[in-house]
Amino acid sequence: MNCNDRLIDELQFWLRIMKEHAIFLGSAFPCDEKELINKAKEFENLFNELEKKATCYKHHELEKLAQESLTATLRFIQFKTKVLDQILECKLGGFNFPLLVDHIRREAIYFAVNIMRFSRNKTMLPTEELLRDEVFWLRIMVDHTHFIGHLLDPSERQFMSQIHMLQQKMSKLRCQAVDFDSMLEITPRPVPSLLRFADDTVRAGKDLLNFKAKAANLIKECKVLSIINPLLADHVYREAERFTKDIERDLKYLNMKTPCPSPGTPCPGFMGSNYYLEPEETETKEETQLIAESKLEMELSTPPQPIYRPRKTFAHPNSTEVKINFRR
Numbered sequence: 001m002n003c004n005d006r007l008i009d010e011l012q013f014w015l016r017i018m019k020e021h022a023i024f025l026g027s028a029f030p031c032d033e034k035e036l037i038n039k040a041k042e043f044e045n046l047f048n049e050l051e052k053k054a055t056c057y058k059h060h061e062l063e064k065l066a067q068e069s070l071t072a073t074l075r076f077i078q079f080k081t082k083v084l085d086q087i088l089e090c091k092l093g094g095f096n097f098p099l100l101v102d103h104i105r106r107e108a109i110y111f112a113v114n115i116m117r118f119s120r121n122k123t124m125l126p127t128e129e130l131l132r133d134e135v136f137w138l139r140i141m142v143d144h145t146h147f148i149g150h151l152l153d154p155s156e157r158q159f160m161s162q163i164h165m166l167q168q169k170m171s172k173l174r175c176q177a178v179d180f181d182s183m184l185e186i187t188p189r190p191v192p193s194l195l196r197f198a199d200d201t202v203r204a205g206k207d208l209l210n211f212k213a214k215a216a217n218l219i220k221e222c223k224v225l226s227i228i229n230p231l232l233a234d235h236v237y238r239e240a241e242r243f244t245k246d247i248e249r250d251l252k253y254l255n256m257k258t259p260c261p262s263p264g265t266p267c268p269g270f271m272g273s274n275y276y277l278e279p280e281e282t283e284t285k286e287e288t289q290l291i292a293e294s295k296l297e298m299e300l301s302t303p304p305q306p307i308y309r310p311r312k313t314f315a316h317p318n319s320t321e322v323k324i325n326f327r328r
Contacts (some may be wrong), residue, residue, distance in 0.1 A: 007118035011054040014111040019047035020235050021104045028095040046072050070115045073108050080105040103143045127188040130250040131181045137243040138174035144236045153225035166208050190254050198251050205244040212237040
């Protein structure tokens with residue numbers, strides 16, 4: 001899957017998610033907050049139109065669609081930030097939990113960064129892609145278990161017990177993903193333990209997906225006591241499905257072993273990344289060490305720049321930054 005394919009895939013999935021975020025926000029604002037309710041409705045209509053365009057786009061329209069989607073998403077991040085700040089300062093009531101608003105803002109940021117990445121034909125090393133997706137998605141899944149547990153009726157003890165066990169499992173995986181991300185930040189590579197962990201993550205994701213599928217059907221049929229909106233139940237189900245698919249895709253690319261045609265030529269790698277089979281080493285060990293030390297000194301001498309997300313690079317480790325600047 002090349003960058004254009006990844007871009008349209010991101011647009012078709014996340015534009016619908018953004019539209020539903022607007023619905024959820026608007027429905028939970030206090031009824032007297034007409035300005036916020038109307039603004040949420042504007043975003044709902046905007047993302048609905050963009051979703052329609054993404055469904056039946058033509059190839060030459062992709063760049064324009066990506067730019068429109070990015071602009072809309074950055075504006076939505078601004079709006080979510082404004083709402084979150086007002087809630088944190090006790091200036092806004094309603095039923096939007098601060099963690100929920102932060103949750104959907106994280107998703108919008110993730111989406112915006114991916115639009116920029118794939119529009120610019122920027123890729124990440126396969127291990128970095130896997131780590132980034134694991135850290136992001138596992139936190140999202142942990143949040144979902146908290147939200148579901150809070151919105152189920154306390155009398156649904158069997159469901160409460162199940163979601164609590166899933167919550168513990170996903171929380172442990174999330175912590176380990178953060179640890180792997182830290183341990184492999186400087187030298188990202190597919191060590192055996194990371195591959196085993198990724199398999200564990202996929203299995204846990206499918207367990208959560210099965211639970212959400214069952215819960216969504218029961219909620220739709222009014223067979224479980226809760227205050228969960230059927231649209232919200234379907235929303236978190238689709239995100240869990242996306243989570244497992246993304247990790248499985250990352251593992252697939254990570255396990256790709258395409259032979260290089262000859263020394264010094266690009267290998268067709270992950271999403272167009274250039275991997276090279278280096279010619280036989282001609283430097284002495286001392287020269288190699290000197291080169292490595294020089295590169296490290298150069299990297300350390302570069303002052304760190306403020307970035308929003310992600311910390312990671314696209315084509316080469318620790319070299320490319322993505323910034324999202326917006327006014328509050």
